[in-house]
Amino acid sequence: VNIAKVAAEAGVGVGTVSRVLNGSPQVRDATRRRIVEVIDRLGYRPSHLAASLSLGATRAVAVLVPFLTRPSVVARLAGVLSVLDEEGYDSVVFNIETPEQRDRHLASVSTKHRADGVVVISIPLVRDQLAALEAANLPMVMLDADTSGAVRFVVDNVKGGRMATEHLLALGHRRIGFIGDDTGSGLSFTSSGRRLAGYRAALAAAGIGWCPEIVALGPHGAEDAARMATGLLSTGAPPTAICAASDTQAMGVLTAAERLGLAVPDDLSVIGFDDIDSAAMVRLSTVRQPLQDSGVLAARRLCDQLQGRPRRPARTVLPLELVARASTGAVDCRGRPPPTRRTVARTDRRRRSRSTRSNSTPAGAYSNNHPGPVQPA
Amino acid sequence: VNIAKVAAEAGVGVGTVSRVLNGSPQVRDATRRRIVEVIDRLGYRPSHLAASLSLGATRAVAVLVPFLTRPSVVARLAGVLSVLDEEGYDSVVFNIETPEQRDRHLASVSTKHRADGVVVISIPLVRDQLAALEAANLPMVMLDADTSGAVRFVVDNVKGGRMATEHLLALGHRRIGFIGDDTGSGLSFTSSGRRLAGYRAALAAAGIGWCPEIVALGPHGAEDAARMATGLLSTGAPPTAICAASDTQAMGVLTAAERLGLAVPDDLSVIGFDDIDSAAMVRLSTVRQPLQDSGVLAARRLCDQLQGRPRRPARTVLPLELVARASTGAVDCRGRPPPTRRTVARTDRRRRSRSTRSNSTPAGAYSNNHPGPVQPA
DNA sequence: ATGAAAGCGCTAACAG
DNA sequence: CTGTTAGCGCTTTCAT
Numbered sequence: 001v002n003i004a005k006v007a008a009e010a011g012v013g014v015g016t017v018s019r020v021l022n023g024s025p026q027v028r029d030a031t032r033r034r035i036v037e038v039i040d041r042l043g044y045r046p047s048h049l050a051a052s053l054s055l056g057a058t059r060a061v062a063v064l065v066p067f068l069t070r071p072s073v074v075a076r077l078a079g080v081l082s083v084l085d086e087e088g089y090d091s092v093v094f095n096i097e098t099p100e101q102r103d104r105h106l107a108s109v110s111t112k113h114r115a116d117g118v119v120v121i122s123i124p125l126v127r128d129q130l131a132a133l134e135a136a137n138l139p140m141v142m143l144d145a146d147t148s149g150a151v152r153f154v155v156d157n158v159k160g161g162r163m164a165t166e167h168l169l170a171l172g173h174r175r176i177g178f179i180g181d182d183t184g185s186g187l188s189f190t191s192s193g194r195r196l197a198g199y200r201a202a203l204a205a206a207g208i209g210w211c212p213e214i215v216a217l218g219p220h221g222a223e224d225a226a227r228m229a230t231g232l233l234s235t236g237a238p239p240t241a242i243c244a245a246s247d248t249q250a251m252g253v254l255t256a257a258e259r260l261g262l263a264v265p266d267d268l269s270v271i272g273f274d275d276i277d278s279a280a281m282v283r284l285s286t287v288r289q290p291l292q293d294s295g296v297l298a299a300r301r302l303c304d305q306l307q308g309r310p311r312r313p314a315r316t317v318l319p320l321e322l323v324a325r326a327s328t329g330a331v332d333c334r335g336r337p338p339p340t341r342r343t344v345a346r347t348d349r350r351r352r353s354r355s356t357r358s359n360s361t362p363a364g365a366y367s368n369n370h371p372g373p374v375q376p377a
Numbered sequence: 378v379n380i381a382k383v384a385a386e387a388g389v390g391v392g393t394v395s396r397v398l399n400g401s402p403q404v405r406d407a408t409r410r411r412i413v414e415v416i417d418r419l420g421y422r423p424s425h426l427a428a429s430l431s432l433g434a435t436r437a438v439a440v441l442v443p444f445l446t447r448p449s450v451v452a453r454l455a456g457v458l459s460v461l462d463e464e465g466y467d468s469v470v471f472n473i474e475t476p477e478q479r480d481r482h483l484a485s486v487s488t489k490h491r492a493d494g495v496v497v498i499s500i501p502l503v504r505d506q507l508a509a510l511e512a513a514n515l516p517m518v519m520l521d522a523d524t525s526g527a528v529r530f531v532v533d534n535v536k537g538g539r540m541a542t543e544h545l546l547a548l549g550h551r552r553i554g555f556i557g558d559d560t561g562s563g564l565s566f567t568s569s570g571r572r573l574a575g576y577r578a579a580l581a582a583a584g585i586g587w588c589p590e591i592v593a594l595g596p597h598g599a600e601d602a603a604r605m606a607t608g609l610l611s612t613g614a615p616p617t618a619i620c621a622a623s624d625t626q627a628m629g630v631l632t633a634a635e636r637l638g639l640a641v642p643d644d645l646s647v648i649g650f651d652d653i654d655s656a657a658m659v660r661l662s663t664v665r666q667p668l669q670d671s672g673v674l675a676a677r678r679l680c681d682q683l684q685g686r687p688r689r690p691a692r693t694v695l696p697l698e699l700v701a702r703a704s705t706g707a708v709d710c711r712g713r714p715p716p717t718r719r720t721v722a723r724t725d726r727r728r729r730s731r732s733t734r735s736n737s738t739p740a741g742a743y744s745n746n747h748p749g750p751v752q753p754a
Numbered sequence: 755a756t757g758a759a760a761g762c763g764c765t766a767a768c769a770g
Numbered sequence: 771c772t773g774t775t776a777g778c779g780c781t782t783t784c785a786t
Contacts, residue, residue, distance in 0.1 A: 002763050013773035018765060026771060043512055048489035049430045050763030053778050058426060060469070068455050069654070071448075078445050081472045090491060092437070092467045095458045112425035113779095114467060135420055222658050255658050277446070278655070281599050281632050379779055390757040395781055405755060427779030430762050490763095 001044050010038040021046055060090040061302060062115040064105060066122050066187055068095040070220070070248065071276040072291055076121050076143060079295020087303045089116070096123060099186045103129075110136040117302050119143060121295075124188050125150065139305040143298040146190070146315070151305070153298050153316045155289045157191050160320045161198020164243045164271045164287050167322055169206050172331035173241040173269060176203065177214035177232045179225050179253060180245035184218075192217070192245035195273060199243055214239045225252025226259070233260055233268070240268065240331050247272035247279045247286055254282065254327065265329030275323055283326035290318050378419050387415040398423055437467040438679065439492040441482060443499050443564055445472040447597070447625065448653040449668055453498050453520060456672020464680045466493070473500060476563045480506075487513040494679050496520060498672075501565050502527065516682040520675040523567070523692075528682070530675050530693045532666045534568050537697045538575020541620045541648045541664050544699055546583050549708035550618040550646060553580065554591035554609045556602050556630060557622035561595075569594070569622035572650060576620055591616045602629025603636070610637055610645070617708050618646035624653045627661055631704065642706030652700055660703035667695050 003021075007014040012031060019027050020035045027035075038044075052058045061084055065077050077093070084091045092115055094105040102123060109118055110132045118133065122144040130149050133140045142152040168176050178199050181192035196217075200210060213235055216228035225244060229252060232239060244250035250272030254264060262268045272279060275288035290297075297316070305311060380398075384391040389408060396404050397412045404412075415421075429435045438461055442454050454470070461468045469492055471482040479500060486495055487509045494516040501522045510517045519529040545553050555576050558569035573594075577587060590612055593605035602621065606629060609616060621627035627649030631641060639645045649656060652665035667674075674693070682688060 003765095004763080007773095014764080015766080015774075016772055019772085022765085028771060031772080045488050045490060045513060047430070047763050048491045049426060049435060050778090051489075051765070053424070053426045053430050053780090054763080054765040056778070068458065069448075069451055071446075074446055074451050078472060081445065081470065085472070085478075090469045091471075093458070093470050094468075095455060095462070101462075111422045112428075113422060114425045136422060222655065226658070251655070251658065278599065278628070281603070281628065380781095381779080384757095391780080392758080392782075393756055396756085399781085403755060408755080424779050427762090428781075430764090431779080431781045433762070 001042050003044075003046065006035065006038050006042060006044050009042060010035045057116050058090075058114065059088060060092055060115045061306075062105075062109045062118040063091050063093045064096055064102070064109075064118065064120045064123060065093060066096045066102075066185070066189070067220075071278070072246065072248075072274045073121060075276065075291035076295040079292035079297075080119055080121070080143070080299040081295075083296050083299035083303065087299075089303070089306075096187065097185075102187060107132070110138055117141075117306050119298055119302055120145065121298075122189060122191075124190060139302060141298045141302045141305070143294055144191070148315075151301060151311075151314050153294050153301070153318055155318050155320050157194035158198040158201065160273060160287045160289070161195030161200075161243070161245075162202040163198070163320060163322050164195070164273065165199045165202035167271060167285070167324065167328060168241040168243065168269060169202065171241070171269065171328060173239075174206075174208060174331075175211075175214065175237065175239045175241070176208075177229075177239035177242040178216070178245075179228050179232070179242060179249050180215075180217050181220045181249075182217040185220075192220075195243075195245050220246065220248065222248050222252035222255065225249035226256040227252075229253040229256035230260065233257070233262065241328070242268065242270050244270065244272045247274045247276045247284060250284055250286065250327070251278070251282065254284070264327050266332065269328040269331075271328050279323075280325070285325045285328040286323050288321045288323050294318055378421050380421075380423065383412065383415050383419060383421050386419060387412045434493050435467075435491065436465060437469055437492045438683075439482075439486045439495040440468050440470045441473055441479070441486075441495065441497045441500060442470060443473045443479075443562070443566070444597075448655070449623065449625075449651045450498060452653065452668035453672040453675075456669035456674075457496055457498070457520075457676040458672075459669075460673050460676035460680065464676075466680070466683075473564065474562075479564060484509070487515055494518075494683050496675055496679055497522065497527075498675075499566060499568075501567060516679060518675045518679045518682070520671055521568070525692075528678060528688075528691050530671050530678070530695055532695050532697050534571035535575040535578065537650060537664045537666070538572030538620070538622075539579040540575070540697060540699050541572070541650065542576045542579035544648060544662070544701065544705060545618040545620060545646060546579065548618070548646065548705060550616075551583075551585060551708070552588075552591065552614065552616045552618070553585075554606075554616035554619040555593070555622070556605050556609070556619060556626050557592075557594050558597045558626075559594040562597075569597075572620075572622050597623065597625065599625050599629035599632065602626035603633040604629075606630040606633035607637065610634070610639065616645075618648070618705070621647065621649045624649035624651045624656045624661060624663055627663065627704070628655070628659065631659065631661070641704050643709065646705040646708075648705050656700075657702070662702045662705040663700050665698045665700050671695055 003014050003017050007017045016027060017035055020032050063080055065073055067073055081091050096102045106129050109115060117139040120142045124145045125147045142150045146152060146154045165176060178196055180196050214232050216232055218224045218228050229242060242253050244253055250270050253270045257264050257268050264270055272284050272286040275286045279286050380391050380394050384394045393404060394412055397409050440457055442450055444450055458468050473479045483506050486492060497519045499521040502524045507526050519527045521531060523529060523531045542553060555573055557573050591609050593609055595601045595605050606619060619630050621630055627647050630647045634641050634645050641647055649661050649663040652663045656663050
């Protein structure tokens with residue numbers, strides 16, 4: 001049951017049926033009604049495929065995302081999907097976990113006209129891939145990856161690492177650890193590395209030397225981060241604060257602190273990066289970057305391109321904002337003792353638990369629930 | 378630059394080019410090489426669209442998911458995407474947040490041949506929608522929604538609620554609260570409600586009456602759950618344990634406990650549902666259901682249908698498993714005093730923080746990190 | 755092994 | 771306003 005059958009049954013030409021389908025105003029009302037009736041009666045369903053073929057456009061965009069299960073990625077994706085949906089585009093999403101998948105899907109997208117455009121989240125591309133997209137005449141916008149030559153939305157991760165570190169320095173910390181991603185995924189994410197660079201820069205500017213023994217890089221995952229943090233905190237000269245390359249990893253650090261019996265922020269300050277939803281819940285200090293909104297912007301930009309609307313600059317830097325919550329505090333002025341893993345006596349259990357930290361406001365180092373941005377630099 | 382141009386340039390017929398494209402063995406090697414060379418030289422890209430039209434199949438499947446940002450949903454989606462990818466299908470994902478979106482996308486999917494099949498995650502459908510899919514000849518499999526007449530993968534949520542509650546009862550709790558979803562989303566999710574039913578059944582079986590004042594239903598979200606939990610715990614006769622309809626909500630309960638200065642599990646036991654990744658991190662006891670795996674199964678089932686392979690039963694019930702971690706413990710035998718919101722004195726800050734709870738193992742109620750299933754019934 | 759030709763279902767330009 | 775027709779780019783018999 002195709003358009004021809006409908007036309008025949010209604011005693012009109014296919015053109016007219018097509019016009020009805022596409023809401024053209026140039027159809028007499030009586031004719032339209034008759035056609036609609038036939039469509040219903042026959043249970044006719046137009047083929048999006050055939051229409052696309054004829055139109056030369058798919059009304060679909062491909063979305064490449066790495067590690068779909070990471071909260072920050074999902075937030076971005078949600079932003080992207082929401083505007084694509086609004087704009088009437090289908091979203092074909094590819095979850096990328098390995099370089100092979102990246103290459104395969106990128107190739108298939110640019111090679112077999114499946115989509116009118118593509119948005120790439122957090123995955124750096126190489127020149128050849130950009131060229132392939134270009135050659136395929138596929139508009140592309142990148143998000144959270146700074147590949148030159150591409151339209152992209154990024155944050156200044158070096159600055160972000162510096163902001164986090166300077167926040168800790170301002171609180172009096174001098175021995176600050178760092179936990180970030182290694183290069184294990186093979187997708188060459190750069191965020192963690194650049195944040196580390198910012199961390200180093202901030203320390204250097206404060207006249208503090210580089211201590212590799214309190215820097216740990218490993219797989220991106222809370223449990224991995226917890227393991228690494230436990231390592232850092234078990235050295236002879238443990239840090240009084242840890243800067244994590246993501247909130248997920250910062251949560252791991254919090255867990256490690258808890259397991260070691262370290263109070264946060266009294267024994268250890270922890271700062272993350274991203275400001276994912278759960279960060280506010282655990283009152284984690286962090287450097288916020290737009291997640292969902294970055295997706296919205298990127299998708300809008302793509303839609304503009306797809307519709308031939310004017311193009312703004314190719315590289316957009318989104319703002320970062322320090323959010324100080326309860327996981328960072330002034331370093332103990334009395335010169336804190338090395339955190340011997342205190343095995344707390346079994347009495348007075350009540351007071352040892354995840355308890356009133358959130359209610360006390362020591363040293364004015366942090367305030368109530370969502371204090372908003374502080375420490376402008 | 379289409380297949381005809383390639384054929385012309387190579388001095389062959391389009392049929393032969395097509396054969397090369399599809400790896401047909403019936404092409405002389407010399408011819409094949411010549412064609413491949415031309416394809417490269419011309420930068421020819423076959424049109425998936427045209428192929429689909431010709432073949433009558435899109436090699437794409439539509440995936441409808443509600444509230445993409447929920448971890449349990451993402452886990453399921455990841456499972457679905459992984460097998461669709463393996464099987465060579467594109468995944469067109471629709472994020473559904475309102476009944477209108479559900480209806481619109483469902484209609485568009487079943488109406489405009491965009492996909493060869495559809496998987497629906499957690500969204501109950503009505504008979505008409507099933508019929509529409511049927512009429513469109515679109516195989517569909519549902520995941521985490523028990524709409525009769527559909528191929529579906531579900532868990533027994535009533536039983537799950539009972540398992541959670543019985544675990545708490547076995548630990549000696551008699552006053553057990555419940556926190557779950559209200560019907561606010563309009564998508565009529567049923568999980569929370571059925572878990573509540575299981576909770577009631579378990580209590581009834583233990584001869585414990587129904588106390589509406591320690592049951593709270595509200596929006597699905599950790600902060601909302603925290604608010605509700607605070608309410609429950611502030612009544613004259615607060616519960617000694619709370620059963621949450623999801624891990625996300627259970628996390629909210631943990632936060633509430635922390636804010637109120639209640640020790641977990643000494644003052645309050647908390648159990649969640651799902652076993653999302655972060656549950657293990659915070660040592661949350663929970664009822665585990667297969668998330669990623671359920672997605673894998675559902676997608677495989679759909680692929681089977683798409684490829685006309687044999688069909689197994691229409692309704693598959695996946696297993697549930699109680700995972701006892703550190704957030705549930707035996708009720709205090711000394712008969713615990715009402716949890717007056719203790720405002721802890723400002724001395725001895727160190728001991729008050731998120732601390733050694735994880736290291737102590739009171740009353741043998743829980744053991745080390747991943748104890749696996751316990752409390753079979 | 756390969757060329758020719760008939761669709762797949764729709765849109766849009768053109769002619770009335 | 772509406773019918774006719776020429777593609778859109780590919781796959782697939784059917785001959786050869």
